[in-house]
Amino acid sequence: MSSSKLSVTLALMIVIMSISYEAYALAHKDGYKIYGYPSSPNTRRALAVLHEKGLSFDRITVNLTTGDPQKPSFLPINPFGQVPVFLDGHLKLIEQTIKPLKGLKADYKVVNETETNLGKVLDVYEERLKNSRFLASNRFTLADLFHLPNIEYLMNTTTKRLFETRPNVHRWVAKITARPAWKKACDAKAWYDKKKN
Numbered sequence: 001m002s003s004s005k006l007s008v009t010l011a012l013m014i015v016i017m018s019i020s021y022e023a024y025a026l027a028h029k030d031g032y033k034i035y036g037y038p039s040s041p042n043t044r045r046a047l048a049v050l051h052e053k054g055l056s057f058d059r060i061t062v063n064l065t066t067g068d069p070q071k072p073s074f075l076p077i078n079p080f081g082q083v084p085v086f087l088d089g090h091l092k093l094i095e096q097t098i099k100p101l102k103g104l105k106a107d108y109k110v111v112n113e114t115e116t117n118l119g120k121v122l123d124v125y126e127e128r129l130k131n132s133r134f135l136a137s138n139r140f141t142l143a144d145l146f147h148l149p150n151i152e153y154l155m156n157t158t159t160k161r162l163f164e165t166r167p168n169v170h171r172w173v174a175k176i177t178a179r180p181a182w183k184k185a186c187d188a189k190a191w192y193d194k195k196k197n
């Protein structure tokens, strides 16, 4: 690269870095906030990340049992009408997937097919966890954390047998669900505590 091109590139990098830093500093000054509901699996997943990182944040309750996510007061915050929403000052993180959880009767044909598929996935995990303490490495990572809400939910259903009959998977489930950050994420009383995390 010629020296003039190099200096233009460096100048651009410095401008971009200072703009990002300004944006970050501005965004961060109001602190972290999370809109959510304590029994919501997706809220819990976000809470688990925040607790793992030891971050403090304000909690704003969006009551799922009274349809708050679809109310006009919340839709400007997340037009998809879902929690969690995470705010870092002016920066907002939302994610959207369609995941009906309530008000549907179980279709056992689908349950059986899904259990067969889950069993195949868990066989792969069982093999992997023979030689590794966690999924991605010997350390707990986001790959493990992202499973927590669904595992928590499934352990209260008959599907839990698929986890319990695989010794390495079972040990892994016990280890990840016992993490203090996950216990905190599932603690509804802590959500309503007036003080920050």
Ligand SMILES: N[C@@H](CCC(=O)N[C@@H](CS)C(=O)NCC(=O)O)C(=O)O
Pocket: 040, 041, 042, 043, 064, 067, 069, 070, 081, 082, 083, 084, 095, 096, 097, 099
């Ligand atoms: N992909 C989103 C999905 C969020 C989601 O499905 N949230 C549910 C609660 S767990 C929700 O807000 N549902 C709206 C409602 O129940 O009215 C994520 O993983 O954060």
